[in-house]
Structures are given as structure tokens and as C-alpha cells.
Amino acid sequence: MLEFRADGGVSQVVNDTSVELRDVTKRHGATVAVERLSLTIRKGEFFAILGPSGSGKTTTLRLLAGFEQPDAGEIIIEGRSMQGVPPNRRPVNLVFQNYALFPHMTVADNVAFGLEMKGLPEGEIGPRVAEALEMVRLSGKQDRLPSQLSGGEQQRVALARALVNRPAVLLLDEPLGALDKQLRQEMEVELKVLQERVGITFVCVTHDQEEALTMSDRLAVLHHGRLLQVGTPEEVYTAPASAFVANFIGVSNGLSGRVERIDGQQAAVTVEGIGVIHCPAVAGLRAGAPVLVTIRPERLHLSRDQGTDGFQNQVSVRVAKAIYAGNETQYRVTLPNNLTWKARIPNADGAAQRFQAGETAYLKWRTAEAVLLPE
């Protein structure tokens, strides 16, 4: 594809965009469900939309499926504007949160439904259905009714029913929400493998940050209908764009303070009741600005002696609670300003290194481990 640039030149553009939202706004009565949302989703990508309930993530999915039309903005799927295009004429299929399998049809009839509606010849439908059922490991259950299947099996039927149509984009609404924990973890991997195998763009809506981080190539964090951050799981996890993202993406410890001074790559932050904490500086930061220092529980160290041994930051704490969790111990520690933090310390060093509730200890971390967020 050729693009005519503003400077008069012509350049080759590799068009790998699958879905594009341009300034999409959707209101439900007086409340704004989605506000000026712009997103670009690449072909063959596993894209997660993450947010708490009411963040507008489900509305976004329904806008993509065509059940709702945007009040403003534009949705482009596979280079085609979806303005006024009803769901039955969009190149997308949705896996519903409750699966929405047709209870009066067998598994095979459910999976064949889309192909039948498309008007495929009878002879082609059979093999395609068999292939789809094999893909989700449900061969042999084609004559069952949905009510005769387990939750996990029902979900795989829902997947097969959507994938059999070979849509350009597969939409998934909280796909693992109804499964128990063990099955959920299995399905996380299975979904990812499936997506890589079929090479279809997956857009998955979830409120579970772990699910989003595990499965997606890239993810978007939504809050109150606004886009807070887009990036790879690593980018979002290690460099959250705001205090909300940091909190939502994982249990993060936070300290509110004020920037004391900036020395090149480092910023010194004064926290009331604790003292000065060193953090990596971020662009646009000025002395005196209110900030939130965040640090993840697994980046913290706990020690009995006061020696800094390479850790630039140290706070004296009291252990409030110690929970043994197999490979690690999860601590609740109380800071001098009475804030409670979480720390996750590996158990590799044996029982002698563990702390009991009530003990005093020194919480330590390297400057590079902290993330500074403007407040």
C-alpha cells in the first residue's frame, strides 16, 4: 500500500492494522461509557482490554461486535468502516461471557450455525465443523446438548462456534470468568496456543490483570471510559503510566511524597514520617511536584541487619503478618508512618531467614526498582 505523505513524498506502508478505533465515544443515557477512545490493534495480535467493571471495556467490545453504534468517532475493521454495519455483516465473531450456546441445538449444530447462516454448501459445513471440534478437543461430543457439557467444555464449544467462521477478529468477553481457578490457568495457556495456531486477531476483555498479562501480546488499560495506557504486558507492568494503572495491574506498594531535588537520573523524594527516598527520575519532573513512589512486593528485601549492602533505600519496619505460601513468604509490614506494605520474599534460604509477626526488620530496595508516578 502506498501512502501519500504530507511533504509530497510517497512511501510504502505495511498495513498490519486489524482494528482501529478513532476517537470513539459512546454514551448510555447520561453516563459516558467510552470517551474519545483511540486504539490500533495489529493483525494476528492477542490484544487484551483490561479494566474494572464500569470502565467501558464491555461497551468497547459491543461496539466492535456491532451490537451498539458509537455516538461519535469511527471504527475500522480490516480497512472497512463499520459505520452502520450490523453484527451479521461484520468480519468478527464474539465469544460471550456466558457462552450463549443455543440450548436447543447439539454441539455440532451450534458450531455449524454461522456457516449455515452464511449459506455455505452442506458438503463443506460438515468437515469444517469436525475440524473446529477437533481443534478444541471436543470430537466425539458433537451430538451432546450444551446442558450435558461441563463449563470448560461449553467454553470450548463457544470458541469453536466462533472460530469455525474464520473471522478476521475474534472478540472474547471475559472468556475465563466462569471457570474455576485451575481450569482458568489451563485455558489461559490453551487460548494463547490456539491464537498463535489460527493466527486470528484476538481482542479479549477482562478485569483480571493476571489473565491479561499472561495471555496478551499487548494490552490497554481502561478506566471510566478513558484509555490510561497501551503497551506490552512488560511495559505496563514495569512502567505503569499512572497510580491507577500501578494499583490495578498488580498489588503495588505506594508512598506519597514531594520531589526534593533531581540529580540527573535520580530524584530524591521526601516522604513525611519516613525521610528521603531515591527513585529513578522521569521526564518532565520538577522539584516540589507531588508524586507517588510505587514498588512491587516481589522487589523488596527484608533483613535483620541495618547494613545497606547495595540497597540504596532502607526503612525500618515492624512485621505485622507473615503468611507461608510454599515457595515464598508473604509479609505485611508496618512502616514508620503507619502505612502497611506487602513484601514477597522467596523461601530459598530456609526457615532461619524467615520473620515472625511482631519482629522488627529493615525493608530494603534498590533505587532502580521503584517507579515514580506523578500525582
Add this chain to the structure above:
Amino acid sequence: MNTKKSFPWLIVPPAATLIFLFGVPLLLVLAVSFASRGTYGGIEWVGTLTNYTSIADLLYLRIFWRSVWLAVVTTAICLVMGFPMAYAIARAPKRRQGILLLLVIIPFWTNFLVRTYAWMFILRTEGLLNTVLMSLGLIHEPLNILFTDWAVLIGLVYGYLPFMVLPLYAALERLDPSLIEAAWDLYAKPVQVFTRVVLPLSKPGVIAGCVLVFIPSLGAYITPDLLGGARTMMIGNLIQHQYLVVRDWPFGSALSFVLMAGVLAAVLYYLRAGGARSLT
């Protein structure tokens, strides 16, 4: 809870009511249907089958046929009219559903006889309908509706439409809206969404509604009597005629039993063919 099987005492009052107020009179009617008519209209306990054999008269068979036909058409019209109504109510916001259902039931608050008289005022030659249509210039001569099959049909549909709407509403209200969206998402056109998903899943409601409209329509008495006049007799009128005018109780009883057997056979067949499984 007591797991031992004890006698279900709670069933006694309804069972007794059914036995004495339904079972016993029914047996009486059955017995009378095999008796003979006395010269002055009384019952003579002389066993005979002539009451049943004389039903096979073309005159009576024609009345049976008219009744069945009117009941079938009534049921069909109620289904076609009731479905969109029930669907609209089931899809309305929860708070408004109660009000809409109330509107469906409100006619029951007035006596059926009074409401049927009201229809006579609407349908007669100088009635409301003709006056309005003529003053609008839509017709130039009054329509002759009252005392025809059309009037009976209008009255039956009016009277029994709620019995179609209520079970349909119950079935449609349970229908998961995401199934409709799923069909839509899977390339189904609106008509296909209806025929492939909505209709099959509301079948129990359709069956219940049709049974509830068909049975009372078939045995209707007030509506054909008042709106149909003397020329359009239905089974109900025939039976009433035998009991109160001709004073041939045995023949009236036989007619009642044939009607009941016919309805029972038709409903059983319909339930079996229409998938009784989905009803239970």
C-alpha cells in the same frame, strides 16, 4: 425435613374439592348421556346409545366443524397478535413490565358478559365502528359485522388474547437476550434469528398459549350467543339449547362428552406432536 414417606395431608383439600365439584358432576353427566328423554323433558333411566348415534347428523356435525374452525382461526390470530405483544413486554425495562402485564389483565376486572355487550354496541350497524369509519369517509355504507362469523371471531380473539400473551411472556422473559445477539453475531438475519432461535426456545409458551386459547374458544357460549346471533351457532350454544330450550338433557350430556373427548384427543395429540418434553 422428614425424609420418611408420610401421607401427604396437604393434598386432601384440593383433591376433595376436585372429586366432589368436578368428578361427581362429570359422572352424573356421563350417566345422563346414556339415559332417555322423557316425554315432558325429564330423564328416564332407560339405557340407550341413541344420544350418541344421533350426533352423527349432518346438522350437528356442521356445528362441530364450525366451532373447531372458529377456534383454530381464533388461536392462530391470537398467536400472531400475542407474540409481538409478549415479546415487547418481555424486552421492556423490568419496572415497566409489571405495568404492561397489568394492562393485559385489566379487562378481567369487568364482567365478561358486560364486555361482550360493549362489543355489540361497537359492532352494530349504527355502532361506534361504523359511525367512525363513515364519518372518516372510509366507507359509505355501514359494515354488517354484528351477527356474523366475523363478530364471533372478533369477540373470541378479544376475550382470549390475554391467555395467549401471558404464557408467551413467561417463555420469552426467560429467553437469554445474549442468545439473540449470538445468532445475530453468527450472521443470522433478523428473520432467521426469530425462526431459528426465538421461536424454538419459546415453544413451551406457544404450546401453552394455544391450548389455553383453543379449549375455551371451542366451547365458547356467551360470545357466539350475543355476537353471532341465531344463525351462527357453536357447540356451546347447541349444548345450552339442548338443556334449556329443547329440554333434552340426555342428548345435551352426550354432546358435552363428545366435545370433551374431542378436546382431550386434540390436546394430547398436539402436545405429543409439539414436543411435550419442552413443557415439563
